[in-house]
Structure formats: structure tokens, C-alpha cells
């Protein structure tokens with residue numbers, strides 16, 4: 058649960074943000090993150106909360122690990138399982 | 153076994169960087185000139201990264217990189233599990249993270265309670281718990297929340313926003329820094345330095361480790377989870393050991409700052425207070441458990457219900473679990489391969505100890521990534 062998964066903010070409604078995680082859309086809470094978050098920013102998700110806005114110049118570096126992990130998903134890969142679990146952490150509130 | 157395929161897998165188009173880091177590491181270790189240097193990390197995600205990318209195979213022979221108490225599920229003690237089991241038996245709907253289901257309690261795990269007809273459900277986070285409680289207004293719903301400070305902040309935020317009337321929180325949240333101090337101070341401890349977990353430090357900042365670094369005269373290096381993050385941090389750590397720098401270094405500046413996320417810290421300490429308590433198998437950790445402050449009694453399952461754990465204990469069997477050495481592993485004295493049950497009686501499908509349960513537990517990670525991922529020993 059240490060691992061925060063990065064995603065791209067698509068829309069913001071108050072303290073709820075719709076965030077794209079490698080193609081999976083999820084709702085995240087913005088209560089915890091300490092910087093203003095705008096549409097287009099990347100944020101780290103931890104159990105359904107954005108915990109950090111990633112500076113634009115760092116995004117590529119931060120995405121690389123997850124790209125790699127999701128590319129070679131093996132069924133018993135713990136890291137991939139945790140990443141996928143965290144991606145599902147914010148539930149889409151369909152409305 | 154050649155190291156080339158490993159290096160190619162090791163992040164990200166840049167095996168050269170990894171090789172350069174490994175060579176620099178060897179030079180540092182040679183310069184220190186001792187046979188045994190032990191660095192401890194305290195994060196399940198670090199261990200996953202180390203095992204998955206075969207990082208130990210790149211380390212100099214003299215250097216041991218071991219995992220300490222870095223798995224919040226593994227250190228959740230049996231009596232804490234008992235509280236969740238008792239609540240489920242008392243008719244509450246208990247919601248928890250998936251990893252918690254198989255953690256052995258004194259008598260039963262939450263999974264056993266579920267199999268016995270108890271209402272136990274897995275959730276990904278507190279937000280989902282809120283939705284379930286709203287959808288079932290006639291039930292008493294308890295969110296059995298585990299996790300270190302990063303996770304606790306989310307629970308705190310939800311509590312401050314206001315929970316549905318029928319939802320309360322059973323906190324098994326843990327606070328890592330005091331546990332690092334206990335492990336560092338154990339008689340006979342070989343730990344010379346810590347790698348601290350990047351995402352906890354996003355919240356707490358890295359400055360908070362400075363007093364510990366001074367007191368125990370050791371470097372503490374904060375880092376992220378990519379293989380090169382880990383290797384670079386290990387290099388920094390060994391450099392600091394050689395120079396006898398008893399201080400904090402930030403090898404994860406793209407996410408971590410000195411003071412950390414202050415509003416999040418405020419939420420955390422508004423809702424929780426640190427109290428002493430047993431960490432499974434390790435020790436009583438003063439200030440290691442996060443409990444709800446009295447002003448949040450209304451949403452604190454421990455105050456809202458009379459939790460009857462004693463009733464459970466009458467049925468307690470004495471089992472294999474007595475032979476589990478998780479505690480010694482997490483304190484840095486042993487490794488899973490020292491455990492006679494590892495991979496035999498104790499398997500991910502039928503775990504004896506908590507370290508075989510969670511995706512962040514050392515035993516499970518070692519088992520899943522092929523037993524002993526310390527390829528130095530393989531050849």
C-alpha cells in the first residue's frame with residue numbers, strides 16, 4: 058500500500074476529481090493533496106485519495122515504472138496486483 | 153545465471169545507469185572495508201521492487217538489504233484481528249482491505265468469520281465504506297482500517313468530513329517512525345541505516361527523521377520505488393555510512409519535501425493520537441498505534457460497541473503459529489529462509505504467519521518471486 062499510482066486529472070468537481078489511470082477512469086478525493094490541482098495535472102493515488110501533484114517535468118519519470126509493471130503483468134505479480142488494486146481504489150460515482 | 157537479462161529488465165532502457173550505480177556501490181563498500189553492512193528498508197513496495205527487479209543480485213556481497221516492519225497488515229496483532237472478528241460475530245458488517253482477511257487472529261481470521269456467516273466485506277478504501285454504509289442504513293457498519301500514516305490520512309479526511317450515522321471506524325492504523333527507532337535500538341541489531349518509504353514521506357516529510365538519525369547515529373534515506381530510485385538510494389546510504397553522516401537524505405525529491413504535506417499532517421493529528429501497543433511478533437512500540445481521539449468517540453467502534461474479545465479467547469487453539477518467526481524477520485535478525493515452515497506448512501494459500509498473508513509481507517514476496525530472490529546466493 059506504499060505505492061501511489063499516478064493518473065491524469067480529467068475533470069474536477071469540488072473535492073472530487075475524475076482521474077484517468079492508464080485508461081481506467083476513477084473518482085479520487087482531493088482532501089489530502091496540499092497543492093491546487095487542475096485538469097491536466099498528474100496526481101498520485103493512495104487508497105482513493107490524491108496524495109501528491111506531480112510536477113510536469115517529473116511526470117515521464119514517474120509513469121515509467123507503472124508502464125513497465127502493467128506491460129508485463131503476470132498473474133502472480135504482487136506489484137502489478139497492488140497497482141491494479143490501487144487503480145480501482147477510487148470508485149466511479151456514475152452521475 | 154548471467155546478470156544481463158536482469159539488467160535489461162531493470163528499469164527502463166537504461167541498464168548502463170544501473171551498472172554504473174552497481175559499480176559505484178562496490179567501490180563505496182570496498183572503501184568501507186568491512187564484511188558486513190546492513191541496510192534496512194521499511195516498506196512492502198520497496199521489497200516488491202527489490203524482489204521483482206532482482207536488485208539484490210546487483211549488490212556487493214558484503215551488503216545486506218533487508219526488510220523491516222514495513223507491512224502494516226503483518227504487524228497487526230492477533231488481538232486487533234479478534235476485535236474485528238468479535239464485531240462481525242456481534243452482527244456488525246465489517247469492511248476491510250483485502251489483505252486483512254487471512255491474517256490469523258487468536259481464534260479466527262476475518263475470512264473464517266466470513267465463512268461462518270459473518271458479514272465481512274472487502275473494500276478498497278474508506279470512500280467505498282461510506283457508500284456501503286449509506287446503502288445499508290439499517291445495519292451497523294464498521295470500517296476496520298489498517299495501514300500506515302499515508303492511509304490513515306485518508307481515514308482522517310473522511311471522518312472530518314462526517315461519516316454516515318451507521319458507520320464507525322475500528323483503527324488498526326500504525327505509525328512507522330517509532331517502530332524504526334525500536335528496531336534500531338534493539339540489542340544486537342545490525343541495522344546501520346534505513347531506507348524510508350517515499351509515499352509515507354510525501355505526507356510526513358523527510359525532516360521528521362532527523363532526530364532519529366542523530367540519536368541512533370545512522371543515515372536515513374528517503375526514496376521511491378523504481379529500481380533506479382532504490383539503487384541510487386542504497387548508493388547514497390552506503391556513501392553516508394562511509395562518511396559517518398548521521399543525517400537524512402532525500403533521494404525522492406520529485407515527490408518528497410522536507411516538511412511534507414502540512415495540511416494532511418494536521419488532519420492526521422486532529423483525528424488520531426499515537427498510543428503504545430504490540431506490533432505482531434516484534435515488540436510493544438510506544439506511539440506505534442494510531443487510535444481515534446476521544447472527541448471522535450461517536451465514530452470509534454471501540455467506544456461505540458462493547459467488543460467481546462474475551463468470549464472468543466475461550467476457544468483459542470494453540471497452533472503452528474507459535475513457530476512463526478515473522479517478528480525476528482521484521483526486526484532484521486532472520487530471513488524467511490531461516491523459517492522451517494517457509495514454503496512448506498506456510499504458503500500464501502494457507503499462511504501460518506501474517507508475513508505470508510499480505511502482498512507486502514516479506515515471506516509472501518519472497519515466496520511469490522521465487523523463494524530466495526537473493527541471487528548472490530544462487531550463483
Ligand code: SF4
Nearest residue numbers: 476477491498505515
Ligand atoms: S514463512 Fe510463515 S511461519 Fe515462517 S516466518 Fe514467514 S509467515 Fe511466519
